[in-house]
Amino acid sequence: MTGNAVRLEAKGLSKSFFGIQVLHDVSLEAVGGRILGVVGENGSGKSTTMNLLTGVLQPDVGTISLNGAPFSPKSRRESDQAGIAFIQQELNIFPNLSVAENLFLLNPPTQFNGLPFISRKRMHDDAQTLLRRVHLDVSPSSPASTLSAGERQLLEIARALAGSAQIFIFDEPTSSLTAPEADRLFEIMQQLREGGAAILYISHNLEEVLRLCGDVMVMRDGRVTLRAESAKLTPRELVLAMVGRPIEALFPEPRRLDETPVTVLEVSGLTTPGFLEGVDLKVGRGEIVGIAGLMGSGRSEFARAVFGLDEYTCGSVRMNGKVLPSGDVKARLDAGVAFLTEDRRHEGLMVNASIADNMALTALPMFASGVGQPIDRKRLLRAIVYIGQRLRLKSGDVTTSAVNSLSGGNQQKVVLGKWLMRNPRLLILDEPTRGVDVGAKQDIYRIFAELADVGLAILVISSELEELVGLCDRIHVMRRGELKTEFRREQFDREAILRAAFGQSSAA
Amino acid sequence: MSTISTLLRWAPLALFLVLIVVFSLNSDRFLSGANLAAILVQSSWLVAVALGMNFVLLSAGVDLSVGAAMYIAAVAVGLGLPNAPVWVSLLCSLLVGGIIGAVNATLIGRLRLPAFIVTLALLFVGRGVGLFFSETRVVYASTELAKFGRSSLFDIPAPLLMAAATLGLAWLLLNRMAFGPYVRSIGADAEGARRAGVPVKAVTYCVYVLCGALAGIGGFISFSQTSAASAAFGQNSEFLAIAAAVLGGTSLSGGRGSIWAPVIGAILITTVQNGLVMINANPYAYPVITGSVIFVAALLDSIRTRTQARMNRRTVRPLTTVTETHATASS
Numbered sequence: 001m002t003g004n005a006v007r008l009e010a011k012g013l014s015k016s017f018f019g020i021q022v023l024h025d026v027s028l029e030a031v032g033g034r035i036l037g038v039v040g041e042n043g044s045g046k047s048t049t050m051n052l053l054t055g056v057l058q059p060d061v062g063t064i065s066l067n068g069a070p071f072s073p074k075s076r077r078e079s080d081q082a083g084i085a086f087i088q089q090e091l092n093i094f095p096n097l098s099v100a101e102n103l104f105l106l107n108p109p110t111q112f113n114g115l116p117f118i119s120r121k122r123m124h125d126d127a128q129t130l131l132r133r134v135h136l137d138v139s140p141s142s143p144a145s146t147l148s149a150g151e152r153q154l155l156e157i158a159r160a161l162a163g164s165a166q167i168f169i170f171d172e173p174t175s176s177l178t179a180p181e182a183d184r185l186f187e188i189m190q191q192l193r194e195g196g197a198a199i200l201y202i203s204h205n206l207e208e209v210l211r212l213c214g215d216v217m218v219m220r221d222g223r224v225t226l227r228a229e230s231a232k233l234t235p236r237e238l239v240l241a242m243v244g245r246p247i248e249a250l251f252p253e254p255r256r257l258d259e260t261p262v263t264v265l266e267v268s269g270l271t272t273p274g275f276l277e278g279v280d281l282k283v284g285r286g287e288i289v290g291i292a293g294l295m296g297s298g299r300s301e302f303a304r305a306v307f308g309l310d311e312y313t314c315g316s317v318r319m320n321g322k323v324l325p326s327g328d329v330k331a332r333l334d335a336g337v338a339f340l341t342e343d344r345r346h347e348g349l350m351v352n353a354s355i356a357d358n359m360a361l362t363a364l365p366m367f368a369s370g371v372g373q374p375i376d377r378k379r380l381l382r383a384i385v386y387i388g389q390r391l392r393l394k395s396g397d398v399t400t401s402a403v404n405s406l407s408g409g410n411q412q413k414v415v416l417g418k419w420l421m422r423n424p425r426l427l428i429l430d431e432p433t434r435g436v437d438v439g440a441k442q443d444i445y446r447i448f449a450e451l452a453d454v455g456l457a458i459l460v461i462s463s464e465l466e467e468l469v470g471l472c473d474r475i476h477v478m479r480r481g482e483l484k485t486e487f488r489r490e491q492f493d494r495e496a497i498l499r500a501a502f503g504q505s506s507a508a
Numbered sequence: 509m510s511t512i513s514t515l516l517r518w519a520p521l522a523l524f525l526v527l528i529v530v531f532s533l534n535s536d537r538f539l540s541g542a543n544l545a546a547i548l549v550q551s552s553w554l555v556a557v558a559l560g561m562n563f564v565l566l567s568a569g570v571d572l573s574v575g576a577a578m579y580i581a582a583v584a585v586g587l588g589l590p591n592a593p594v595w596v597s598l599l600c601s602l603l604v605g606g607i608i609g610a611v612n613a614t615l616i617g618r619l620r621l622p623a624f625i626v627t628l629a630l631l632f633v634g635r636g637v638g639l640f641f642s643e644t645r646v647v648y649a650s651t652e653l654a655k656f657g658r659s660s661l662f663d664i665p666a667p668l669l670m671a672a673a674t675l676g677l678a679w680l681l682l683n684r685m686a687f688g689p690y691v692r693s694i695g696a697d698a699e700g701a702r703r704a705g706v707p708v709k710a711v712t713y714c715v716y717v718l719c720g721a722l723a724g725i726g727g728f729i730s731f732s733q734t735s736a737a738s739a740a741f742g743q744n745s746e747f748l749a750i751a752a753a754v755l756g757g758t759s760l761s762g763g764r765g766s767i768w769a770p771v772i773g774a775i776l777i778t779t780v781q782n783g784l785v786m787i788n789a790n791p792y793a794y795p796v797i798t799g800s801v802i803f804v805a806a807l808l809d810s811i812r813t814r815t816q817a818r819m820n821r822r823t824v825r826p827l828t829t830v831t832e833t834h835a836t837a838s839s
Binding site: 076077080092094095096097101105106108116117118120 | 680684685686689690692693695696697700701703704705706763764
């Protein structure tokens, strides 16, 4: 095969989930002997595109061809066999198996010709060869649980090299690698490229992309917004192509603010080894503070630690000046903290129960005159109906309609209502509008603004930069477990925020 | 990290040594060669059953119906084949156990019912079927089968040889064939295994059939040794088998464990039962002691699982540099 042939080609790929189109007419070419860099914000459609190429998902519209022939993989297995190696961000390493067993889980080398007995020796030797290729200095027989995150990533890459793939897709492979480990990976990629392989390289590190890749394509909102040779591009141009259009009138009017609001939440020096490092943060009465950052930057871990779901080793969390002990959720609840998790279906709601049952859950003790006393159902129902109205909840009878009959937006309102029943003083929102359609989003934003107006302190974590810019009074950027830069409303600059999240200095 | 896991690894062995000391101080017969050999022979049936259970536990499942499978196998051999040669009886036990395993596997795989519920139902249904045929009367083994149970080859008793053969087979499956890593990958993360291309459904099916078949062998061994099966034959052996595997180090939450775990655990449990007899303990204390052993096994496993989970958490920043900056910051 010649080196510069188009190996994998996609034309006009579109994909919708539950009626929301997430990919619009995406085309790309992976050419033998070249590396194509793919960049974009979280949720811009990069991963969906890769999932379509590798058969994890099937496109609604559009075609894929492999080495010139039509190709419509129905599963990962099919694309694997067709020679597409997909190194996913989410690692697929089994910690309870040995390094060699992980490498050869599906095709272990056998002995006695044709009999299904594993040849330990050949497996060991073959594993050693592969490990040497990625410069991973571990014994093939050691359990994978002893490997660091970076070493597991290298192991995953070694597994991809085990086959005879000619197309490689790397989805953010360097996020858990140390600098020398990343250099090894780049060396391997160059070797593969010189061997005629076509490589797709997804990364959040823009300088890395420009240095490694021959071509770059930028995605935003499920569309390709820029496609060029990387020699002609600067990191700044990439960021511009990622940010795009102006904010629509989705957000409430900017609110007038107290110059010096009373501090409600004060976090200082919060540290959890491997997750958080010296995080300081204040949220005042009536303030909406946002935390921006990429997925896996430690935002959710921060929220969990503040709410007491995870323990921290150093630092303190204060509510209204009172120190809350690490890992104590009850103390947070008593101090008036409410937490809307990012995974509302699994952690925030009983989806088969009624709206009223869901909303009553955390507030039940407040509707009985004492422990062991009956619950005042009438008063409870009145409170539920009142809050439902305040949230403009669109639903049938709150006592009979189940939560899973509601739309994503109304489900989120139920979770919010559940917490409002307790009259909280601080709301922590992790990805509050994930899976919520645009109309309901606007509604939810307005509710947040109203809540802040009556004095609630709100801390919002979001991957959607526009949401933070439209909603918040201040924005902090988190990167690798550290809270880096702070922006005030008058300084909001999406480009600068994005650069901080990607770890680019403002001079770049 | 390493100190805790080392402690946990050796905890069952330490427990074992303590028990041996207690038993030998209270009985001069306990440590005799004849008694130690007897313990091994007595544990044979449990080794076979626990080896099967080990596969199920490794796949993050459970099989509560092994006691029922043992009983049906004994009833089938005792009543159905009173004059058959020994090897036919063995084959019959394997088959009967395998069929019960297949019923489990089908209900779990096809109807997507939880293994706990399915095998709990089979525990009652299976024993009911056995009692229906035996009419609750004691079933006796043929003289030939009873003779086989007490025979030996090169001075090694037949039950022990059968347990060893079962161990050999299980070892091949777990350590020398793709089946082993398949089962363990499913136990660690079934969805991840499916994504990695492991035939999860087929492997899970085989695991339950295998467990049933090995329970059939266990029933066969025990039946040939005692040459009689009362209505309670094999009762509670599901708990003994699970406890044996877990005591040896196999995890109740799947994925973790070795081929030796059920063997060590089965011998340990049999030693306890034997020792209680040797020191003339109150028979009513037996269930208390056995129950405590099971509790200790589950407790150790739960601690092990939690330490493991902490170690496997994914971090968002390199751990080493954090501790380094800490050290410099605090000094």
